[in-house]
Amino acid sequence: MDTLERNQASRPRHISAEEWAVRVDLAAAYRLIRHFGWDDLILTHNSARVPGTTDQFLINPMGLMFDEITASNLIKIDVEGNQVEPSEYEPNYAGFVIHSAIYLGRPDVNCVIHTHTEADIAVGALEEGLLPLSQWAMRFYNRLGYHDYEGVSLDLDERERLQASIGEHPVLVLRNHGLLATGRNVAEAFSHTYHFERSAAAQLKIQAAAAAGARIVVPPVETCERQAALFANSGNTPRLGGQREWPALLRLVEKLDPGFRA
Ligand SMILES: [Zn+2]
Known part of the structure; x- marks a missing residue:
């Protein structure tokens, strides 16, 4: 059975093949976030737009750990916060506010992948934010939004400010809070998350060394810009945008626990 067949094998009849494929990818992303240690108990939330709709998205049920998320227990809500299909679970309200802002x-x-990690919070708390100090960070050079902390996102009027803060960027740094990485699909959003986390962790080590007296080498501005443009213009090619590694990541999740496909 190939990956595509395996993805569809457990699909309930009332869910389209397109939606089920997105559910499987999103459930895999939850498992990967847990695997890499970027989860935060039952908090934080990741979502995917329901294929063929502009106003509906899938998100985790409040109360489950990320290794309990499956393709079928993701809940479907609209940008007004209504549950589109009955579920025994509720969404995280702050999750609804943040994710609906981006889809609108x-x-x-x-x-949209949202994490709270020590590295992304630490870098987001620095006035200068993420610096182009590693190859991981190059794709984000001059291509990051920053959003000042307003407390837990429970007010609907923060949506407009979140939209203004992210602009056309792929990733939004939520200062003193975490990260919001977007993508044209789950693979791309995961790739942005991965590269930001590695960039942030490396930067903090470099800055710790600098604080102890080491001198930092920073690549020339032109090099950083050229690399960032290369990633921005890569399109949805098999080589870039996270598409190339996604099948391998799915195999990793399969080995961890194939139950995510249920
Ligand atoms: Zn959060």
């Missing part, structure tokens, strides 16, 4: 403001985005 960015028709090109089909997946």
Whole structure:
């Protein structure tokens, strides 16, 4: 059975093949976030737009750990916060506010990954934010939004400010809070998350060394810009945008626990 057949094998009849494929990818992303240690108990939330809709998205049920998320227990809500299909679970309200802001403001985005990690919070708390100090960070050079902390996102009027803060960027740094990485699909949003986390962790080590007296080498501005443009213009090619590694990541999740496909 190939990956595509395996993805569809457990699909309930009332869910389209397209939606089920997105559910499987999103459930895999939850398992990967847990695997890499970027989860935060039952908090934080990741979502994907329901294929063929502009106003509906899939998100985790409040109360489950990320290794309990499956393709079928993701809940479907609209940008008004209504549950589209009955579920025994509720969404995280702050999750609804943050994710609906992005889906309303960015028709090109089909997946949003939100993390709270020590590295992304630490870098987001620095006035200068993420610096181009590693190859991981190059794709984000002059291509990051920053959003000042307003407390837990429970006010609907923060949506407009979140939209203004992210602009057309792929990733939004939520200062003192975490990260919001978007993508045209789950693979791309995961790739942005991965590269930001590695960039942030490396930067903090470099800055710790600098604080102890080491001198930092920073690549020339032109090099950083050229690399960032290369990633921005890569399109949805098999080589870039996270597409190349996604099948391998799915195999990793399969080995961890194939139950995510249920
Ligand atoms: Zn959060």
